[in-house]
Amino acid sequence: xxxxxxxxxxxxxxxxRVGLEAEGFAVDVAHDxxxxxWLARENNYDAIVLDLMLPGINGYQICATLRAEKDxxxxxxxxxxxxxxxxxxxxxxxxxxYLTKPCSFPVLVARLRAVSRRGARERPTQLEVGDLRVDPAxxxxxxGNTEIELTAREFSLLAFLARHPGDVMSKRQIxxxxxxxxxxxxxxxxxxxxxxxxxxxxxxxxxTLRGAGYRLRSDGG
Numbered sequence: 001x002x003x004x005x006x007x008x009x010x011x012x013x014x015x016x017r018v019g020l021e022a023e024g025f026a027v028d029v030a031h032d033x034x035x036x037x038w039l040a041r042e043n044n045y046d047a048i049v050l051d052l053m054l055p056g057i058n059g060y061q062i063c064a065t066l067r068a069e070k071d072x073x074x075x076x077x078x079x080x081x082x083x084x085x086x087x088x089x090x091x092x093x094x095x096x097x098y099l100t101k102p103c104s105f106p107v108l109v110a111r112l113r114a115v116s117r118r119g120a121r122e123r124p125t126q127l128e129v130g131d132l133r134v135d136p137a138x139x140x141x142x143x144g145n146t147e148i149e150l151t152a153r154e155f156s157l158l159a160f161l162a163r164h165p166g167d168v169m170s171k172r173q174i175x176x177x178x179x180x181x182x183x184x185x186x187x188x189x190x191x192x193x194x195x196x197x198x199x200x201x202x203x204x205x206x207x208t209l210r211g212a213g214y215r216l217r218s219d220g221g
Contacts, residue, residue: 001116002026002044006036006062007051007078012101016049016108023109033057040066045073047116049108052079052090060093067094074115078103092136127162130219132201134162141201148200153178157193158216161206166218168209190214 003025007013010031017027028043030036033054040048040062052059063075075095079086087098096115099108127134133142136159141148150158156178161169171187179189194206194214207215 001046001113002028003047003049003112004028004030004036004039004043004045005049006030006033006039006054006059007049008032008054009051019105020109020112025112031055033059033062037062037065040071040073041069047074047076047112049076049078049112050095052077052081052086060089063090063093063095076108076112076115078108127159129162129165129216132162132205132216134159143201150197150200154193154196154200157190158197158201161214161216165216168213168215170213174214 001024003020005013005016005020005027007016007029008031013029013031017029020027028039028045030039034056036050036054037057050059050062054062057065059077059079063077066073066075074097076097076099077090077095078099078101079090080101090098097111099111127136131144135141139152139155141150141155141158157174160174160177171190174190175187194208198206205217207217209215
């Protein structure tokens with residue numbers, strides 16, 4: 001595995017390099033955002049360990065830039081910023097995992113191996129299905145150029161279906177993902193929200209497969 005470490009703490013970066021090389025990784029290091037972005041663009045890495053607070057270009061910008069350029073190299077953010085909204089922003093920007101400093105080195109290695117196993121598959125920060133566009137970070141939805149107002153639950157349901165366009169999602173899968181695994185109410189609540197979504201995004205956009213579940217048409221309806 002070839003890994004890029006981008007961190008302006010020289011001592012930490014050096015210890016990460018030594019430790020990862022001892023685990024069999026090939027490691028490149030950059031100490032600022034400009035060099036880090038350049039290396040990420042110029043080389044093929046199996047994963048990137050990325051700090052957030054960097055000179056030149058911060059980690060959020062590096063991650064967003066790579067994703068905008070359709071570079072899906074797995075990114076593990078390693079940072080001292082431990083606020084929950086920092087983590088939300090990092091993951092919504094396109095990172096695959098988030099660890100706060102100080103962290104256990106064995107955990108870092110395990111997380112790094114886990115994100116690398118997923119490979120550089122496409123993970124866009126916006127979901128596009130036909131002319132339907134869903135932005136999970138901004139919690140906004142557009143049909144063509146028209147923005148559509150949705151409630152929080154409607155948005156969560158649509159975003160879940162948009163991550164699996166053309167696939168049939170059962171009621172149990174939807175309840176677990178959009179409500180929670182402990183939901184004990186009436187599963188027919190899904191039908192209510194599907195009806196609301198159809199009224200807002202188009203009646204043919206979501207198909208009902210009786211006895212199987214629901215699917216968002218891959219062409220957006």
